[in-house]
Amino acid sequence: MRRLLSGNEAIAQGAWEAGVHIGVGYPGTPSTETLENLSKHDEVYCEWAPNEKVALEVAAGASMGGARSLVTMKHVGVNVAADPLMSVCNTGVNGGLVVLAADDPSMFSSQNEQDSRNYAAFARIPMLEPADSQEAFDFVQRAFEISEEFDCPVMVRESMRIAHTKTLVETGESHNDQPLRSFEPDPAKYVMMPGFARQRRLFVNDRTRKLVEFAENSGLNRVEMRDTSIGVIASGAVYQHVREALPNASTYKLGLSWPFAPQSLRAFANSVDKLYIVEEACDYFAEHIHALGIRSDAFPGIALPEEGELTPALIKRAFSIAAPYAFTAADDLPPRPPSLCAGCPHRLVFVTLRNMKAVVTGDIGCYTLGATPPLGAVHSTVDMGASLSMAHGMELAHVQERTNRPVVGVIGDSTFAHSGITSLLGTVYNGGSGTLCILDNRTTAMTGCQGNPCNGVTLKEQARGLSPLDVPAGKPLDIEGLCKALGVDDVVSVDSQDLAAVKEALKNATDSSDTLSVIVFHSPCRLIDRTRKSAPEIKNCRACGMCIKLGCPAIEKGDDGKAYIDFTQCVGCGQCAQVCPFGCIESKGE
Amino acid sequence: MSNETQTMTVLLVGVGGQGTILAGDLLAKTAAASGYDVKISEIHGMSQRGGSVSTVVRFGEHVASMICDEGCADVIVSFEAIEALRAQQYLKRDCGRLFVNDEAISPVSVAIGNATMPGDVSARLEELGAVRIPAGHIARSANSPKSTNVVLMGALSTALPFEDEVWRKIISKRVPPKTVDANLAAFDAGKQSARA
Numbered sequence: 188m189r190r191l192l193s194g195n196e197a198i199a200q201g202a203w204e205a206g207v208h209i210g211v212g213y214p215g216t217p218s219t220e221t222l223e224n225l226s227k228h229d230e231v232y233c234e235w236a237p238n239e240k241v242a243l244e245v246a247a248g249a250s251m252g253g254a255r256s257l258v259t260m261k262h263v264g265v266n267v268a269a270d271p272l273m274s275v276c277n278t279g280v281n282g283g284l285v286v287l288a289a290d291d292p293s294m295f296s297s298q299n300e301q302d303s304r305n306y307a308a309f310a311r312i313p314m315l316e317p318a319d320s321q322e323a324f325d326f327v328q329r330a331f332e333i334s335e336e337f338d339c340p341v342m343v344r345e346s347m348r349i350a351h352t353k354t355l356v357e358t359g360e361s362h363n364d365q366p367l368r369s370f371e372p373d374p375a376k377y378v379m380m381p382g383f384a385r386q387r388r389l390f391v392n393d394r395t396r397k398l399v400e401f402a403e404n405s406g407l408n409r410v411e412m413r414d415t416s417i418g419v420i421a422s423g424a425v426y427q428h429v430r431e432a433l434p435n436a437s438t439y440k441l442g443l444s445w446p447f448a449p450q451s452l453r454a455f456a457n458s459v460d461k462l463y464i465v466e467e468a469c470d471y472f473a474e475h476i477h478a479l480g481i482r483s484d485a486f487p488g489i490a491l492p493e494e495g496e497l498t499p500a501l502i503k504r505a506f507s508i509a510a511p512y513a514f515t516a517a518d519d520l521p522p523r524p525p526s527l528c529a530g531c532p533h534r535l536v537f538v539t540l541r542n543m544k545a546v547v548t549g550d551i552g553c554y555t556l557g558a559t560p561p562l563g564a565v566h567s568t569v570d571m572g573a574s575l576s577m578a579h580g581m582e583l584a585h586v587q588e589r590t591n592r593p594v595v596g597v598i599g600d601s602t603f604a605h606s607g608i609t610s611l612l613g614t615v616y617n618g619g620s621g622t623l624c625i626l627d628n629r630t631t632a633m634t635g636c637q638g639n640p641c642n643g644v645t646l647k648e649q650a651r652g653l654s655p656l657d658v659p660a661g662k663p664l665d666i667e668g669l670c671k672a673l674g675v676d677d678v679v680s681v682d683s684q685d686l687a688a689v690k691e692a693l694k695n696a697t698d699s700s701d702t703l704s705v706i707v708f709h710s711p712c713r714l715i716d717r718t719r720k721s722a723p724e725i726k727n728c729r730a731c732g733m734c735i736k737l738g739c740p741a742i743e744k745g746d747d748g749k750a751y752i753d754f755t756q757c758v759g760c761g762q763c764a765q766v767c768p769f770g771c772i773e774s775k776g777e
Numbered sequence: 778m779s780n781e782t783q784t785m786t787v788l789l790v791g792v793g794g795q796g797t798i799l800a801g802d803l804l805a806k807t808a809a810a811s812g813y814d815v816k817i818s819e820i821h822g823m824s825q826r827g828g829s830v831s832t833v834v835r836f837g838e839h840v841a842s843m844i845c846d847e848g849c850a851d852v853i854v855s856f857e858a859i860e861a862l863r864a865q866q867y868l869k870r871d872c873g874r875l876f877v878n879d880e881a882i883s884p885v886s887v888a889i890g891n892a893t894m895p896g897d898v899s900a901r902l903e904e905l906g907a908v909r910i911p912a913g914h915i916a917r918s919a920n921s922p923k924s925t926n927v928v929l930m931g932a933l934s935t936a937l938p939f940e941d942e943v944w945r946k947i948i949s950k951r952v953p954p955k956t957v958d959a960n961l962a963a964f965d966a967g968k969q970s971a972r973a
Contacts, residue, residue, distance in 0.1 A: 191809050191817070216821055295820055319816075352818040352843040353805060424843070431842035500846035513848030514905070516866040520859055521892035523884035525793065525828035556826065561889045635821075735889050740827050743888040 199224035206365030208254035215261030218289035239264035253368035279338035283331035348424035407442035418459025530760035532710035550574035572606025593697035600641035683708035720759025784837035791856030796926035801832035924963035931967025
């Protein structure tokens with residue numbers, strides 16, 4: 188059956204057809220839809236883990252128990268999962284274990300541009316790299332076979348352009364039912380105490396030699412001889428750009444980006460006059476291929492950039508091929524960065540923090556947008572959970588006393604469950620004080636509203652359409668209860684749509700400098716609670732600009748300086764009415 | 778289609794939440810159902826929160842890259858006026874076609890007074906040879922404001938080599954059952970508007 192599938196959909200389809208038993212991961216652009224699509228199949232058990240480390244450990248356990256397991260994450264998630272990854276590569280597998288890492292060159296939705304292929308080389312496990320959805324579908328099936336044949340976890344890497352590009356795929360129709368492999372306890376293989384680990388290290392060395400032999404004849408790399416004056420080595424989406432930019436060049440298309448196949452690479456290098464390595468945002472191929480003693484040539488034109496995703500145009504420029512005649516880009520247009528939605532429950536918290544001149548350590552999620560104008564209230568975003576631990580670090584550097592500005596850590600519900608709990612525990616344990624805010628909007632909003640421990644919706648329930656708003660009481664994580672159990676004395680719950688309550692809670696918490704305070708702000712994300720009230724009316728606006736400073740997409744400053752409501756975007760949340768100092772904005776209620 | 782690669786490139790641009798992804802999906806499926814190889818590249822994630830968004834659809838005998846470079850779009854469909862200007866460098870300068878939904882949405886940078894809208898949008902669109910489609914207006918007056926994107930696909934269809942029947946079949950399959958008639962009417966209205 189021929190279908191138009193994204194790379195993520197194709198991986199889910201391929202895994203299903205390969206008889207995968209377990210899918211587990213943590214949402215993260217551009218990987219998220221893989222597990223969401225896989226979870227629609229009844230034959231496969233899928234779950235969201237609280238974080239990528241847990242996800243990989245669940246999959247490793249399932250694999251040890253004999254099940255074929257797929258783990259999905261974005262590139263920075265591999266950092267979180269790196270601890271188990273670097274030892275599961277030694278224990279090896281029972282049922283096939285495949286790790287999907289989705290990279291984000293150009294950082295369309297990420298905080299860094301790291302390349303997951305380095306992890307495969309580091310862990311010495313095979314890395315398959317599809318160049319379109321057909322290959323994504325085919326390669327994930329091969330990945331399970333390779334994993335079982337070589338007793339080794341296997342990584343599949345897709346860049347954003349593969350994950351989120353739909354191409355035509357010839358799929359099968361059916362789930363290939365794989366029996367669970369038998370489980371026999373094998374401590375020498377799975378108990379990585381030094382004596383056993385040293386033996387496994389020898390196994391890994393031997394496996395690596397076998398994998399190199401396999402690489403030569405795996406069929407995963409493809410040599411395409413055309414004009415032999417130019418030979419290009421490339422992989423993934425970059426290979427497609429090379430085909431676009433240099434249709435006559437010979438190509439060595441890497442589908443296996445670890446280990447390399449030295450013989451066939453040398454043969455290709457010897458069969459072309461000039462050899463170029465084309466890759467984006469890193470020197471991964473160049474480093475490894477040069478280390479094999481294969482030399483590549485410098486580009487005749489302008490060298491490829493060291494950062495960001497490649498395009499056919501950049502490759503043409505490197506080969507001094509003229510760009511087409513085009514209009515000049517306009518440089519006088521108002522920027523249109525993303526912003527918090529109309530009615531977003533995070534907004535009043537950031538408005539208050541801004542007005543308090545707080546120094547805010549932020550975290551990963553929609554609320555990173557609290558850093559953008561006119562909110563400008565977030566001063567750091569590094570990695571999941573860092574908001575809480577960095578706030579403690581700022582306390583140790585006496586920032587509050589030295590600047591006379593309160594230091595506040597801000598984290599979302601899903602991110603708190605991901606990595607914030609241990610951060611908070613560290614602060615409590617070490618007697619830290621300070622103010623930490625947990626913004627509970629009842630979903631993992633940034634990646635498209637997934638379930639998480641704080642809303643209690645499992646992935647299978649999400650696939651059936653269960654809204655976080657309909658989860659029975661008792662099932663969602665009791666965030667306040669957890670904070671108290673960790674030892675936080677001052678825990679308060681606040682409705683984040685109630686400005687007076689938000690202000691009071693933040694003032695009380697930051698005033699009490701000797702105690703550690705956690706404020707849990709509750710109000711559902713507008714993407715899950717779509718109820719709208721009538722837009723308010725503005726009467727006798729005095730053009731003070733207070734409501735404009737909310738940065739609400741539904742309020743615009745007119746040429747007369749007065750505020751105007753965009754009725755198509757307004758959800759009637761009433762935030763603007765609460766900030767108007769003159770009572771000119773009248774909420775209509777229902 | 779360009780002679781070099783025999784591939785046609787359509788760029789859909791707009792503001793996050795305007796329905797560019799659904800429109801791109803209709804276009805790509807229509808291309809596939811018409812027998813072409815096709816690739817459609819979308820940007821997900823943070824930009825969907827009201828930022829500038831773009832979707833690239835490329836089709837032909839065999840499509841390699843999924844990216845649209847500057848000067849390479851055979852057609853640009855802009856769901857918003859300012860975004861058309863922001864994407865102008867992607868248009869083929871000699872023969873590219875530009876369809877624009879005749880409405881401007883103020884970015885937050887303008888709404889808060891940090892930036893201003895350019896005053897000469899009409900003249901600049903004119904210079905680019907834009908075909909202006911009152912898509913939002915058409916959709917709202919037909920009492921189906923969510924079909925703005927389908928009105929624009931109707932306009933786009935006049936510049937592409939697909940049979941009407943295939944478009945209609947794909948639209949009927951893809952939109953919610955209750956809205957099929959409204960969406961087909963929106964498609965026709967867009968087509969008419971582009972030809973007017």
